[in-house]
Amino acid sequence: DIQMTQSPSSLSASVGDRVTITCQASQDISNYLNWYQQKPGKAPKLLIYDASNLETGVPSRFSGSGSGTDFTFTISSLQPEDIATYYCQQTLTFGGGTKVEIK
Amino acid sequence: QVQLVQSGAEVKKPGASVKVSCKASGYTFTSYGISWVRQAPGQGLEWMGWISAYNGNTNYAQKLQGRVTMTTDTSTSTAYMELRSLRSDDTAVYYCARDYIAAAGKAFDYWGQGTLVTVSS
Numbered sequence: 633d634i635q636m637t638q639s640p641s642s643l644s645a646s647v648g649d650r651v652t653i654t655c656q657a658s659q660d661i662s663n664y665l666n667w668y669q670q671k672p673g674k675a676p677k678l679l680i681y682d683a684s685n686l687e688t689g690v691p692s693r694f695s696g697s698g699s700g701t702d703f704t705f706t707i708s709s710l711q712p713e714d715i716a717t718y719y720c721q722q723t724l725t726f727g728g729g730t731k732v733e734i735k
Numbered sequence: 736q737v738q739l740v741q742s743g744a745e746v747k748k749p750g751a752s753v754k755v756s757c758k759a760s761g762y763t764f765t766s767y768g769i770s771w772v773r774q775a776p777g778q779g780l781e782w783m784g785w786i787s788a789y790n791g792n793t794n795y796a797q798k799l800q801g802r803v804t805m806t807t808d809t810s811t812s813t814a815y816m817e818l819r820s821l822r823s824d825d826t827a828v829y830y831c832a833r834d835y836i837a838a839a840g841k842a843f844d845y846w847g848q849g850t851l852v853t854v855s856s
Contacts (some may be wrong), residue, residue, distance in 0.1 A: 633797075664840030668780075675830055675846035676772075676780065681838040719780055723841045724796070726772075728781040 634658050638727030640718050644735045651707040653730045655720035660700050666721045667696055667705045669714075670729075676719065680705065710734070737761040737832050739847035744814060746853045747821050754817040755850045757831030764812035765789045768834040770818045770843060773804060773827040781827075785834075785841075821854045828852075 635658040645651050655665065663683040680696035683687035683703060693708045697711045707714055715734055720727035742756040757769065771783040784795035787807040793805050804817045811841035813833055829850045 662840075666838065666840065666842040670780075675832075675849055676843075677846075678835065678842055678844050681835060681842045682840060685838075687844070696737065721780075721842070724782045729779045 634661060634722055634725055636673055636720055636725050636727040638730055641728060641731060642731040642733070642735045645710050646735045647710055647712060649710045651710050651714075651732060653705040653718055653720075655698075655703045655727050657701045657703075661722050663699045664722055665696075665698065665703045667694075668721060669709070669716045669720045670719065671716045673708055678717075706731075737833070737845045738834060739845055741829075741831060741847040744851040744853070746855065748856055749781060749822055749854055751821050751854075752817060752819040753852050754815055755829050755831075757814040757816070757847050758790075759812045759814070759833070762833075764807075765809055768841065769805075769807070769814040770802075770832050770834065771842075772830045772832055772843075773829070774849075775824070775827040776828075782805045783816070783829075787814070801845065818852075821852075825855050826852065826854045 637656045665683045667680040670676040679690050679694050685697045690724050695706045715727045717731045719729050738760045740758045745753050747753050765788050768787050770785045786793045788807050802819050806815045831847040833845040835842040837845035
């Protein structure tokens with residue numbers, strides 16, 4: 633099975649900061665990598681699919697990049713409403729999640 | 736609009752079974768697959784399996800093989816997930832999620848609201 637290593641597990645940043653989360657696959661997964669946002673008590677929400685495609689309606693401050701084994705998710709300017717846990721997902725496996733908090 | 740509406744919370748004893756439903760609306764049910772994903776309290780997301788609403792083909796996570804069964808009823812546009820021989824570590828919120836067919840890989844664009852299953856003696 634392919635393992636997904638996501639880091640960091642948590643981070644604290646100020647409003648307006650650039651936030652970066654990484655996800656590493658244990659083997660080449662091409663661009664089959666998605667990113668979700670989950671707020672407490674809610675279902676996950678798809679933000680980025682196929683590594684870099686922004687889902688319809690998702691603000692442009694969210695972006696994704698990478699291919700092969702190394703992927704990056706970026707929030708260009710952190711907003712208060714972005715407080716959530718973010719997960720990467722490859723086909724059948726999710727990363728461990730990154731909890732994003734406001735400093 | 737697309738909606739996936741799940742059945743309500745359940746409390747079960749160890750060794751029992753639970754069956755969670757996921758009623759779809761707002762799209763052609765048989766055109767999309769449905770996955771089930773669970774989340775233990777305070778933990779991450781775990782993919783449990785997938786079912787094609789078109790032909791009923793399934794693919795289950797290896798660790799759940801033999802304990803989980805996913806089915807659909809196309810007459811009511813409803814997907815079901817049954818988990819048997821429940822253990823305390825099956826306590827989780829269970830989600831159904833629709834395949835995102837615009838994605839080259841497997842992604843999920845719509846999710847149910849979640850169903851809390853508590854396993855306790």
